[in-house]
Amino acid sequence: MRSACISVKLGIRERLSPSCGSNMLSCWLSRLCRGFSTPTGRITHLSRGSLSRTLVLSSQRRIPEFSSFVARTNTCGELRSSHLGQEVTLCGWIQYRRQNIFLVLRDFHGLVQVVIPQEESAAAVRKILCEAPVESVVRVSGTVISRPPGQENPKTEALRLQYRYLDLRSFQMQYNLRLRSQMVMKMREYLCNLHGFVDIETPTLFKRTPGGAKEFVIPSREPGKFYCLPQSPQQFKQLLMVGGLDRYFQVARCYRDEGSRPDRQPEFTQIDIEMSFVDQTGIQRLIEGLLQYSWPSDKDPVVVPFPSLTFAEALASYGTDKPDTRFGMKIIDISDVLRNTEVGFLQDALSKPQGTVKAICISEGTKYLKRKDLESIRKFAADHFNQEVLPVFPKASRNWNSPVAQSILEEQRSGLIRLMEIREDDVVLLTAGEHKKACSVLGKLRLECADLLEARGLVLRDPTLFSFLWVVDFPLFLPKEENPGELESAHHPFTAPHPSDIQLLYTEPEKVRSQHYDLVLNGSEIGGGSIRIHDAELQRYILATLLKEDVKLLSHLLQALDFGAPPHGGIALGLDRLICLVTGAPSIRDVIAFPKSFKGHDLMSNAPDSLPPEELKPYHIQVSWPANSEAEKSSLNQPYCPES
Amino acid sequence: MRSACISVKLGIRERLSPSCGSNMLSCWLSRLCRGFSTPTGRITHLSRGSLSRTLVLSSQRRIPEFSSFVARTNTCGELRSSHLGQEVTLCGWIQYRRQNIFLVLRDFHGLVQVVIPQEESAAAVRKILCEAPVESVVRVSGTVISRPPGQENPKTEALRLQYRYLDLRSFQMQYNLRLRSQMVMKMREYLCNLHGFVDIETPTLFKRTPGGAKEFVIPSREPGKFYCLPQSPQQFKQLLMVGGLDRYFQVARCYRDEGSRPDRQPEFTQIDIEMSFVDQTGIQRLIEGLLQYSWPSDKDPVVVPFPSLTFAEALASYGTDKPDTRFGMKIIDISDVLRNTEVGFLQDALSKPQGTVKAICISEGTKYLKRKDLESIRKFAADHFNQEVLPVFPKASRNWNSPVAQSILEEQRSGLIRLMEIREDDVVLLTAGEHKKACSVLGKLRLECADLLEARGLVLRDPTLFSFLWVVDFPLFLPKEENPGELESAHHPFTAPHPSDIQLLYTEPEKVRSQHYDLVLNGSEIGGGSIRIHDAELQRYILATLLKEDVKLLSHLLQALDFGAPPHGGIALGLDRLICLVTGAPSIRDVIAFPKSFKGHDLMSNAPDSLPPEELKPYHIQVSWPANSEAEKSSLNQPYCPES
Structure with missing residues (x-):
């Protein structure tokens, strides 16, 4: 949720002419500008930046390079904390200006906040930037910095909802x-x-x-x-x-x-x-x-x-009644292969009448997952399901030094490889227990693993695919x-x-x-x-x-x-x-045009709201105030305070 | 709201074959029949008959004769109390039967209840009628009688709402x-x-x-x-x-x-x-x-x-901001014509700074309106608006013997005739007072007169016209x-x-x-x-x-x-x-598929309904029972009783 802050150099070609000739448009936009000079408007551009991220994310996978062949190095919507310290060049339209200190630059991907240089040496650039009508096209170059302290706003979404009529103007909405x-x-x-x-x-x-x-x-x-x-x-x-x-x-x-x-x-x-x-x-x-x-x-x-x-098939293969079928990693019952296992918790499970051993295979898991990832997966299963999970590497050349994994016998290993069609670098996660529980756990781990792999750069769930x-x-x-x-x-x-x-x-x-x-x-x-x-x-x-x-x-x-x-x-x-x-x-x-917050509030109009008792009279109801709510009662009709 | 009751003679040609060959259909319909044998179903056909009346009414004016060239004398939906005692022949489908005493006959216009003859001499007809599957086509002849005493149902609309799912099956709904x-x-x-x-x-x-x-x-x-x-x-x-x-x-x-x-x-x-x-x-x-x-x-x-x-024109010409412009009878200001009137209340009005005299002309009023109609109009204006209204007959050959009307002078009479384009047999209603009030009264009387004229058979508001x-x-x-x-x-x-x-x-x-x-x-x-x-x-x-x-x-x-x-x-x-x-x-x-009654009740599900106090707790409200409502409280969850 970081916005970039960049020192500025104006391009020549695009100099100061509003891109759209409409007087009315620039008139509205300059009024909008004034609106934003109040503190409440401050972060709206941030929220729009965050909205546009979705567009960028899904587009990046289809057309990964938006900045080839052109003067810019990045798009406005693209900058993240990972860009901090980088020199970048951006092109776009002046969306609005705030007190001649910042201006917000817009392109098709999103918004970025640009710091207008205040030092004497940059007076000429400053003058131009402060006088340029909104919607002027500019090119700026500079260093990506963190949003200045005190200007981060943790209540971004609440403010989007409070000023919904501004948020609705965004491309994405x-x-x-x-x-x-x-x-x-x-x-x-x-x-x-x-x-x-x-x-x-x-x-x-x-x-x-x-x-x-x-x-x-x-x-x-x-x-x-x-x-x-x-x-x-x-x-x-x-x-x-x-x-x-x-x-x-x-x-x-x-x-x-x-x-x-x-x-x-x-x-x-x-x-x-x-x-x-x-x-x-x-x-x-x-x-x-x-x-x-x-x-x-x-x-x-x-x-x-x-x-x-x-329902039974979905549970057996995906551990859930709403499987994400954009990717495989199905759950396989490997009870027969491991019937003679020496691994304690597998043995325990198989000795029970309903006991099963189940597994999922993470393709190229050894390439993308780190030891700490696998540890976090085991911990997740233990914490949330009280369930033991064992990662094994049937064809991995690398030795992961897991003493338990090493107790999988050679014939079991080859049985697994055949049954699960395991390839080089795959990781298998095993668990054991009653059918439904074992499937549910692996169903959750399947999604956890997908998140982990995607965080490491592998695209498992094609964002253009609707399954x-x-x-x-x-x-x-x-x-x-x-x-x-x-x-x-x-x-x-x-x-x-x-x-x-x-x-x-x-x-x-x-x-x-x-x-x-x-x-x-x-x-x-x-x-x-x-x-x-x-x-x-x-x-x-x-x-x-x-x-x-x-x-x-x-x-x-x-x-x-x-x-x-x-x-x-x-x-x-x-x-x-x-x-x-x-x-x-x-x-x-x-x-949704006017959604409620997660607490069910309309943050724009402040609903639900207090009503005087006489307005409840026609409905024959009265409020049962909780014992400790005298303070709340006395705060009736107090000024609006947004939820955190 | 009368249904007809007719003695029965079966046609030969249409004998007993269900018009639609589907077993499923006759299966559903015979179940429906059973449903209707409960007392609650009793009047549903009446309501359907009453619904279809609308269709008949509006169609009658466009295609007045549905029974030319065919064996029937009337349509099922057409019969009214004005048909009592007439011999009629009807053709249609058997909609359902009730306890082998009545059957309900349907055609495209509506439904009629037919009495199945119970006497020994009609045993053959009775057998056929009682055994004919629903949806059989029949022709019946007989005398229109009043609905047998005790079978009228004053709660027709409440019952239509209570059994809305049956009412929805009607052609009109x-x-x-x-x-x-x-x-x-x-x-x-x-x-x-x-x-x-x-x-x-x-x-x-x-x-x-x-x-x-x-x-x-x-x-x-x-x-x-x-x-x-x-x-x-x-x-x-x-x-x-x-x-x-x-x-x-x-x-x-x-x-x-x-x-x-x-x-x-x-x-x-x-x-x-x-x-x-x-x-x-x-x-x-x-x-x-x-x-x-x-x-x-x-x-x-x-x-x-x-x-x-x-708004000003609508008020001046129609006395309302929502004029029915399907017919004329506009309000005319006749102050100038009557400036020298000797009629007391007109004189009074015109002597005031804002005083006016207004009139509407009822075309052929002397032909369609009776003396008592004009009396009721004057009474309506007096009761509801405290306003005097004077009927005059500028070109009527008949003398209405109104002493006040006779005090309209000859030159005023001819002035009125010119200004209001009055023809033979027209009646003019005069009133006087402040502009807005005089217009409002005549606006109401204009609609009252239209109702009266239409009740006498004149079609003023063409039902096919949308103005x-x-x-x-x-x-x-x-x-x-x-x-x-x-x-x-x-x-x-x-x-x-x-x-x-x-x-x-x-x-x-x-x-x-x-x-x-x-x-x-x-x-x-x-x-x-x-x-x-x-x-x-x-x-x-x-x-x-x-x-x-x-x-x-x-x-x-x-x-x-x-x-x-x-x-x-x-x-x-x-x-x-x-x-x-x-x-x-x-x-x-x-x-509306599921409307509320005029008291705001859903008569089918019985909403609004009582709730136990624990269901109000999450909402921090309690009921403020009126002092005299102990009886109501104790009647919580009692069986449903439809509103009257």
């Missing part, structure tokens, strides 16, 4: 919001115009759903009666199918009150879809077509159909965390059981697979859906008998199923997350 | 929702694809806006801090212009807590638009193009540009109702003053006209907008000096204007109202 608009428009064309879907708005003032502890509550004018903001239009979209609307979609605003969670928003948007007379394959083909049709034309086209893994994957055949129920003897829905109680497993519902419900499907992109879940239960009796059995829910809360839905519901199913895509991945933005806050 | 989806899609195409607008979602968890007493409040997890649900994205869309987004639109969900109001919804939708570097004419041309482009193809095309009236109108040059401020010495914004405080009136801001602000514009369709306001203030100093002056608002609540917006705001303006169209007018629906509830 404009790009993100315009791409989002266009992509959603294409989705609508595909759904409405090509496939006869009906765009239907469903209410957001609804009632509490069973287990809806994360729903915001809204007091009504009737004492003690509350609306809730729903987490999704799930019930409404099923009722629309009962109502014969046949094909519904909505770009739906949803709400979830999770308190403070990084990279979550209390209100978010999903592409919400439901269809009658459809099966799982039908929904999958629809969504593949939807993404293919709406995909931005400046990216590689989406290839369909997407590959599919069962979609369906994950199917989830379990319908999971044991309750707080009481494993009882079941809860793995997703939601309206999910239909897998047709092959219906009979198990009445004998071994914990073994029933569901007709739920997740859509995964580059290791992030971007959508999920299911075929729903359309039989009222089955729905009642699952709610009342298996889940022990109070069916009264859902009586309207059960009654609707009684009145003749078509077979139906649907899906919801998380729009914010999808756009975030498509644009390569570092956070979903970068694809 | 399907038509309304599909037309809404298509029209919005066309609007998006026009805005996004043809004119480069960016679809941007703005937050609904916001803070209280000044004067936002109608905003729902949402407690947060911070004690005493509340979000509010905004009434419109007004502030956000202006901030987007400051942020350089240039052209924004959103199909925006908005919220307004007005308690119980007929034909209002606590959540509603507007087509929300804002543009930079635009003037009033630019917005008007944009909206005319938008409506023209998105207008349903089964209606007459929209003709542009729309006519325009100033758009711009109303412009509103006053910027109005005197506060509770304190007429102070000013409040006529619309909102961000509205820019009319360029010609800027100087008046500092001398006579009450005379300043605004750059606000309303869009009116057939007498309903369907949109409104304005050019906004983009100068921070002017905005501060209006907020602080003229309106005496606390500018701290809007500091973020004022600061944003300081940072360089482009000239900008926008508009919002009320989507629910617009679709309601386009479809001819009797209520906005008929163009």
Whole structure:
């Protein structure tokens, strides 16, 4: 998060003429300049620099050298702490000036702060720089230095949110919001115009759903009666199918009150879809077509159909239900090869009935990973999973002097090499234990290793690659965390059981697979859906008998199923997350015009805010002040203080 | 609200074969049948019949005779209490059957309930009718009777809302929702694809806006801090212009807590638009193009540009700022003609400095209006406006024996005839008083008379006609109702003053006209907008000096204007109202999939609902129970009881 500070030499050719002839533009920009001379504006350019980093990062991998054949040595957006002390030459436009001490230079990659020389000997350069209209094109040369002490600002993102209307002017925010608009428009064309879907708005003032502890509550004018903001239009979209609307979609605003969670928003948007007379394959083909049709034309086209893994396969090969399939490094079961191992913790594991030994192979690991990397990996597994991990080097010429690794026998070594297709310089990470746990640990280590390798310069996850994957055949129920003897829905109680497993519902419900499907992109879940239960009796059995829910809360839905519901199913895509991945933005806050901070605050307007008691009166509520909050009460209506 | 009940004779040709060969369809429908045998389903067909009436009404005027050249005498949707006792023949499909006593017959116009004969002599017919699969085509003949006593249901609309998923299956609801989806899609195409607008979602968890007493409040997890649900994205869309987004639109969900109001919804939708570097004419041309482009193809095309009236002209000619321009009957100032009147109340009015005499001319009024109609009009004006109204008959051959009317002198009579272009059989309504009051009264009477004339069979307001109108040059401020010495914004405080009136801001602000514009369709306001203030100093002056608002609540917006705001303006169209007018629906509830009742209840799910105190704890609120509500408290979680 360092900005560069550079001594300045003006080029001749570009001298002082505004690049754009519009008087209005320079008029606005000079007003902006004045705005920025207040202390609050100080770091906005930094944030824009940080935004543009994303662009640079992803572009660097495609076109690594932006400065060949031209006068500059670097782009404005490119400078990092690793450039400190270097002599650089930059070309760009004057974005704004601050008190004739700094000016901010802009090119297509980002912004950099330039120190205007104050010494007598540079008076001529200083005069020119201070008088140049904004948007003049200049070339500057100088040494990259740290941002002067006292000018670093740790609250960069908070300030971006507080002055969001300025941040929105950045190239990256404009790009993100315009791409989002266009992509959603294409989705609508595909759904409405090509496939006869009906765009239907469903209410957001609804009632509490069973287990809806994360729903915001809204007091009504009737004492003690509350609306809730729903987490999704799930019930409404099923009722629309009962109502014969046949094909519904909505770009739906949803709400979830999770308190403070990084990279979550209390209100978010999903592409919400439901269809009658459809099966799982039908929904999958629809969504593949939807993404293919709406995909931005400046990216590689989406290839369909997407590959599919069962939940069990995803867990076994990637240790997770949302595998990042842009790279290999799959988990392999090597129990058979190591059946006669002398390594203690492997022996222990294999002696148990469910015991397994699993491994992943890190290609060229000996070239890219250092001993301390492997130590940190082992420590990570021990600290987070209480799990032992053993690195071995089956074909490494270098001896890593690990006494444990040396106790892998020669025949086991060659068995491993055959089974895992190990090549020179590869490193293998072993762990042992019960199937699910061993897979989960290696799944995490696989991602940790990818981060490490990429930090060392290897590109494992091509940033231009979008790797979609369906994950199917989830379990319908999971044991309750707080009481494993009882079941809860793995997703939601309206999910239909897998047709092959219906009979198990009445004998071994914990073994029933569901007709739920997740859509995964580059290791992030971007959508999920299911075929729903359309039989009222089955729905009642699952709610009342298996889940022990109070069916009264859902009586309207059960009654609707009684009145003749078509077979139906649907899906919801998380729009914010999808756009975030498509644009390569570092956070979903970068694809939302006015996001909340991670504490759920609107830092621009200062929401949520205090209300005088008389404004709560019509809603028949009063604040229950915590015992220690007298100080807070007395601070009502005090000046705004941004969160740290 | 009567359904017909008819004795039955089966046609031969159409005998008993389901019209659609699908087993699945008849399977669903027979389940639906079972559903309807519960008492709750009882009146659903009535509501569908009532829905379809709209279709019939509007179609009757275009194609008055649906039953020419065919075996039927009437359509199913057409029967009214005026048909009682008539022999009719109907053709249609069996929609469903109820306990072998009734069957409901459907055609393209609606539904009718048919009594299945129970007497021995009709056993054969009865057998056939009771065994015919639903969707069989039949022809029935019989006498129209009243719905049997005890089967009327006064709670028809409440039940439609409670069983909304059944109501949605009706032709009319399907038509309304599909037309809404298509029209919005066309609007998006026009805005996004043809004119480069960016679809941007703005937050609904916001803070209280000044004067936002109608905003729902949402407690947060911070004690005493509340979000509010905004009434419109007004502030956000202006901030987007400051942020350089240039052209924004959103199909925006908005919220307004007005308690119980007929034909209002606590959540509603507007087509929300804002543009930079635009003037009033630019917005008007944009909206005319938008409506023209998105207008349903089964209606007459929209003709542009729309006519325009100033606020002053609309008031003078129609007595309202939202004139229904589908018919004439304009208000005429006849002060000069009656300057020497001997009629007391006219004399009184004209003797005052601001006194006027105004009139409207009811074409063929003597033919269509009865004496009691004119009496009720006079009573209406007296009761609601404390205003005297005098009917006169300048060219009527019939003598109406009104002693006051006879005191209109002959020369005044001929003056009136010339000025108002009065013809044989016309009736003129006179009133007198201050300009605005006299116009308002006659504006109301104009609509009352139109209702009366149409009830007598005259078609004044062609239901196929869509008469758009711009109303412009509103006053910027109005005197506060509770304190007429102070000013409040006529619309909102961000509205820019009319360029010609800027100087008046500092001398006579009450005379300043605004750059606000309303869009009116057939007498309903369907949109409104304005050019906004983009100068921070002017905005501060209006907020602080003229309106005496606390500018701290809007500091973020004022600061944003300081940072360089482009000239900008926008508009919002009320989507629910617009679709309601386009479809001819009797209520906005008929163009919303899941509307709230007029008390703001979701009658299907029973929202708002009670919450146990522990669910309020995270939000640091408790219910302030009114003193007399112990009974209500104890009724928590009682079975659902629909509102009457």
